[in-house]
Amino acid sequence: MMFSKKKITIAYTVEKCPKCDMIRKRAFTEGDVLFSESSKCNSCDGISVIEKIFGESIEQ
Amino acid sequence: MLSLLDFTNLDFDQLFGMSDDTNPLMMLVWILPIILFVFYGQRIQLFVTSGEIKKGIKKLDGFKEESRDELISYVKKNLKLENDPTKKIDRFLDYFTIMPVDMDPNGIVDKVQHIVRSREDYTREHIRSLSPQISNFELTKIQTLLEIASSLQIIYKIVNHMFLTAKKQNNYPLILPLQMILPFIMEQAEAMNEAIPAFKTGQPVGDGIGPMVVGKMMLDHKKEITAFQTALAKTDFEGRTLFLLKAEGPGSTVGRPADALETIVSGTKIDIIIMIDAALKMEGEDSASVAQGFGAAIGGVGTERFQIEAITTSKNIPVFSIVVKQSVKEAITLMTKEIADKADDTRLQVYEMIRENTKSGQSVVVIGVGNTVGVPQ
Numbered sequence: 001m002m003f004s005k006k007k008i009t010i011a012y013t014v015e016k017c018p019k020c021d022m023i024r025k026r027a028f029t030e031g032d033v034l035f036s037e038s039s040k041c042n043s044c045d046g047i048s049v050i051e052k053i054f055g056e057s058i059e060q
Numbered sequence: 061m062l063s064l065l066d067f068t069n070l071d072f073d074q075l076f077g078m079s080d081d082t083n084p085l086m087m088l089v090w091i092l093p094i095i096l097f098v099f100y101g102q103r104i105q106l107f108v109t110s111g112e113i114k115k116g117i118k119k120l121d122g123f124k125e126e127s128r129d130e131l132i133s134y135v136k137k138n139l140k141l142e143n144d145p146t147k148k149i150d151r152f153l154d155y156f157t158i159m160p161v162d163m164d165p166n167g168i169v170d171k172v173q174h175i176v177r178s179r180e181d182y183t184r185e186h187i188r189s190l191s192p193q194i195s196n197f198e199l200t201k202i203q204t205l206l207e208i209a210s211s212l213q214i215i216y217k218i219v220n221h222m223f224l225t226a227k228k229q230n231n232y233p234l235i236l237p238l239q240m241i242l243p244f245i246m247e248q249a250e251a252m253n254e255a256i257p258a259f260k261t262g263q264p265v266g267d268g269i270g271p272m273v274v275g276k277m278m279l280d281h282k283k284e285i286t287a288f289q290t291a292l293a294k295t296d297f298e299g300r301t302l303f304l305l306k307a308e309g310p311g312s313t314v315g316r317p318a319d320a321l322e323t324i325v326s327g328t329k330i331d332i333i334i335m336i337d338a339a340l341k342m343e344g345e346d347s348a349s350v351a352q353g354f355g356a357a358i359g360g361v362g363t364e365r366f367q368i369e370a371i372t373t374s375k376n377i378p379v380f381s382i383v384v385k386q387s388v389k390e391a392i393t394l395m396t397k398e399i400a401d402k403a404d405d406t407r408l409q410v411y412e413m414i415r416e417n418t419k420s421g422q423s424v425v426v427i428g429v430g431n432t433v434g435v436p437q
Contacts, residue, residue, distance in 0.1 A: 011263055011394055030261055033310050034272065034435050035279055052403070053264055053434060055394035 005059040013053050015039065019046030028053060102232040109232075109239050113223050116242050120216040123253040127209040128153065130256050134205060138198060139191040152186060153210050155179070173363040183207075197262070200289075200311035204259045204433070208252050215249055251389035258394040259312055264434035266390040266399050270336040271306040271435045273406045274428025278304045278437040286323050290315035291437050297411065299420030303330070309432035314360065317427050318367035324425055325375055331422040333372060333379045334413055336406060337429035338399075341385035348398035349385045350406055352413070357381035358429045380417065382409055392431075 011028035015038045022043045032038070037047045097104070128149075135145050157179055160171035180203075187202050188194060194202075219238065226235035258265050264272060278293040285308060286292040293304045303324050307315030324330065337357040341347060356368045356379050372379050384402055414424055 009394060011261075012397075014400075028261075028263065033262070034264060035276065036436070052397075052400040053395065054397045054400040055258075055263075056397055 007057045007059055009055040009057045011053065011055050013038070014051045015048035016051040017041035017044060017046040017048045020044040022048075023051070024048065103230065106226070106230065106232045106235060109235055110223075110227065113219075113235065113238060113242060116246055117216070117220055117223060119246065120212070120219055120249055123249050124209075124212045124216045127205075127212045127253060127256060130260070131202070131205045131209045134260055135190065135202060138202075139194060141191060145190055148186075148190065149206075152183065152206055153213050155183070155210065156214075169363050169366045172361060173367075176361055176363065197311045200313050201259055201262060201433070204312040204431075205256065208256060208259070212249060212252055215245060219245060248388060251392050254389065255392040258392075259433060262310060262312075262434045264395045264400075265392055265431055266386045266395050267338045267392060267430040268395060268432055268435045269338050269384045269399055269403060269406070270428035270430040271309060271432035271437075272395075272400075272403050272428070273336050273410065274304050274306045274426055275309060275432070275435050275437040276403070276407060277302075277410075277426065278306070283437055287316045287319035289313045290317060290320040292320060292324070293437065297414060297424075300414060300418050301328075301423040302414070303328070303423065303425045304428075305425060306428035306435075306437055307430075307432040309436040310434050312431060312433035314429070314431050316364070317358070317429060318364045318371070321368060321371055321425060321427070325371055325377070328423055330375065330377050330425050332414075332417050333368075333377055333425045333427065334410055335379065335381045335427045335429055336410065337381065337383055338386055338391050339383035340391070341387060345385055347386055347390060348396065348402050350402055350409065351383050351385065352409065353381045353383070355379055355381060357383050358427075378417075380413055382406055382413070 012025055013028045013032045015024045015026070016022070020041060020043055022041055024042065032050055032053060034050050034053055036050055038050050039048050040046075041048050132146055132149055135141070135149065139145075157175060160168060160175060162168055183203055183206065184199060187199055187206070219242070222238045223235070226232070226238065255265065257263075277295070278291070281293040281295050281304070283291050283293045286305070289308045289311070291306055291308045295302045295304060305317055305320050305324075307313045307317075321333070335357040337359070339351075339357065341349070356365045356372070358365045358368065368379070371377075384399060384406060386396075386399060390396055390399065410426060414426075418424055
């Protein structure tokens with residue numbers, strides 16, 4: 001227990017472009033809501049939609 | 061080197077003073093602890109156990125204070141109130157619920173439902189009284205944070221009471237049940253404490269997998285509010301009519317799916333019902349594993365499940381379930397990647413279940429059960 005590392009959870013948002021299926025993972029920002037339009041796609045002129053929001057734990 | 065560690069020539073009689081020429085000092089060393097443990101064994105155990113329980117209580121006290129402070133700072137920051145809400149919030153935190161008498165169980169479900177809903181309704185109105193222009197999204201979040209803080213407060217009070225009673229009476233057997241149940245209580249309390257950031261920021265939690273699956277199926281279809289905080293969308297799938305039901309997102313609510321189902325079956329002949337929910341995994345089971353079964357998959361105090369079972373029995377509608385397994389902590393904290401990745405697979409299983417169990421022209425109700433925080437439709 002003395003040497004156990006503290007775990008922290010980082011929230012991520014996964015966006016998917018409905019036009020070209022390009023997937024982008026970025027850090028979650030307040031106001032992100034599932035299935036909502038998020039940002040302009042990097043590879044085409046489509047608008048990315050938030051596909052998933054999840055947390056990943058890392059040891060500090 | 062090995063010869064130095066040769067223990068084969070040890071004289072045990074000499075070592076423990078048990079030969080004929082018995083050493084009285086060594087006899088005392090043997091006998092004293094026996095006498096001590098016979099007469100004071102329970103007190104020693106009480107002392108040792110108390111230390112462990114005290115640590116747990118200290119942690120619970122920290123959770124209680126932390127959740128209260130988080131709630132107050134959230135309300136102050138987001139509602140921009142003229143007056144300090146601390147006093148009012150402290151009063152809300154002390155609210156208790158007296159469950160109905162169950163000596164005569166006849167009609168107990170309606171009574172429990174009445175009390176639970178009254179509590180929810182009045183809590184909602186009290187929060188609204190802090191800031192009448194508050195949005196429903198903010199209101200549901202504060203209501204959940206209040207529930208968390210209130211639950212942590214009551215857990216702390218009960219555990220502390222049990223501990224102090226045992227200490228006061230110097231009664232070791234009284235502390236045993238607490239020692240046995242404390243790890244489970246701590247697991248729940250830690251999960252609740254870690255759930256606060258997700259509810260504050262409106263992120264989906266593990267329990268939201270059901271609403272997430274159905275919410276995606278509802279996208280681009282006309283939605284209506286069919287019961288309190290419950291959304292319905294009607295769609296077609298390979299000749300079948302689908303009634304898609306979930307709590308109204310992205311607020312933090314579970315809605316009232318049983319009331320919504322009652323409305324649907326009163327006007328339409330339903331052939332099957334499919335419920336998608338998060339389920340507690342057993343120890344050793346993989347997290348985010350998906351399983352299919354029969355019966356109403358819905359948690360809570362049991363009133364919603366009772367109502368759904370009564371409706372489906374009276375109308376002879378089979379109920380199928382798909383559950384995504386997870387731990388208590390995963391269910392109420394930010395959704396893990398493993399659970400989020402199962403949303404597409406679960407949705408495919410729903411469509412497969414519809415194909416396998418219905419014919420073209422039939423009607424299906426699909427219910428996404430769970431807290432819909434961060435999950436719209």
